[in-house]
Amino acid sequence: MNPLSHLLPELESGLVALGLPAQPLAGRLLDYLALLERWNGTYNLTAIRDPREMLSKHLLDSLSMWRHVQPGKLADLGTGPGLPGIPLALAVPGLQVTLVESISKKCRFLREAVRQLGLDNVRVLDARAEAVDEPGQYDQITARAMDTLAGILAVGGHLLSPGGRLLAMKGQYPEAELAALPPGWRLESVQPLAVPGLEGDRHLVTITRDPAQAA
Template identity: 70%
Template sequence: MTRPSHLAPRLSDGLAALGLPAQPLTDRLLDYLALLVQWNRAYNLTAIRDPDEMVVKHLLDSLSIHAHVAGRIADIGTGPGLPGIPLALANPGLTVSLVETAGKKARFLREAVRTLGLERVVVHDCRAEDVPESGQHDQLLARALAPLAGILRLGGHLLKPGGRLLAMKGRDPVDELADLPPGYRHLATHPLRVPGLDAERHLVVVEHIAG
């Protein structure tokens, strides 16, 4: 696995724009990226195949929410570990459950966790509804997964009372807020800026208020 060091300047500049330190995070992220590129050739883990494009649309996009993430988190529909793995690399204090139903992606996740030494990250190869961690998470993460109500139907049981869904969206999903199920309330919608990406990004924060 060869680290794509030629991408380091762009990644380091993007991290600085997000308020994150360049090192050792740049090298750690490039190790993850190298593994993703290697596995993607054989297993088609992501439709984005250009490593330079992955820096922006996978790594920096995932890290655009870092200031909002804390505690114990569940990343449902994580695919190849996005945003959970970049966030765990940026903040080693996070406890992260990566939830992915596709077997080939779950195998990649286990290899990435092992190779990167992510001792506080676990992989669940099952549906979000079947993760045996009900009421244990401070935050539920979902990146371009489903409408807000659908995300909460899948993974809302994982949240503690007072826990929060952090849903990463493109456009501001104003129309989805009216469909939130009982026991949840919309707290905020934050516009996000992803360095190098000329597209809308928003983070929707929903609180679990049921006892």
Template identity: 70%
Template sequence: MTAPSPDPLRAALEAGLAALAQPAALAEPLLAYLALLVRWNATYNLTAVRDPLQMVTLHLLDSLALAPHVAGVARLADLGTGPGLPGIPLAIACPALEVTLVESNGKKARFLREAVRQLPLPNARVAESRAEALDLPGAFDAITARALATLADIIAVGGHLLAPGGRLLAMKGVLPESEIAALPAGWRVESIHPLQVPGLAAERHLVVVARDA
């Protein structure tokens, strides 16, 4: 499909950044990432969202809604990141945050390496691996997953990556009551935050999960 001219994309992104209280200067690197994603997506089918204007809302702004909740986090692992969501927008918005983009799919991992190189993002690295096979026990202050699996499944494959006191930051749509009820022993919900994504009418929640003290 033909991409819209840059103006509507920039306008939508800048309006969304303002609504999220994020600096307008982020528009340039985010649009560079979006252009790369659109170009690769035409060949490699990295995301089912094909419309660049929808990508602004569903990918960029949705990812950036998490940014206030990684304040104070030094090392984040984004599990099953796909084409870098939410990890790459977070790495752009939070240059002090070290982001490890965990993705086992080869073509997606190739795209991630190219994006990290081109943007460039010195605070991001790519781990081409399944989360459960990543041999970095206790290496991260937080792990996140945007659409990977249930809370219990995320903990099963990625819980070993968390440092003592670390947190799972799980991005969900409607509040997943049944998933919360099915948390494995030793884990608890620490907090739940409704997320407001500019331009998105659907519900979004951040569920923060921690180990029991």
């Protein structure tokens, strides 16, 4: 019996609001959340302690971008306890996720989560993003709370294939960050996101290579 089963109706409702199937996704997400809560007591993986708060601020927030994620290879940079990479790996068919994290205790948790959840479409790299020697190998990279857009591209842009995209989750519309995009990159879109149970602005910023610069 999952110790967080009392949260199942709220999670199912949130998934339906996001256009996702409630089951079996909710059950698997709840297993991940229970594991995260258990490890969090010892390893301090996330500052949010309350499981109900984790449900909205971690799980549903991560999944609010799912419609914009395409099947293929995705690197989740500075993933922490696996956010948004693990929820997306559970929700998006055909997605191959590499969780990139440089803090060893978080990597230990990630490997245990991958093992317990049977996530054969997820791998864990114990490394800083800039040290990942897999240039051009990813269709998408994402970072939920890692850095500015320019900072993410500086450490992880090399991982993207020529047609690859950065999917960056931001709060308010990041006007200053967009103005500071480095040469060779361009804005594709900024999509407002609605997260069930959360108020405040949330945006998904999609950045691609600039064809003119590439030429």
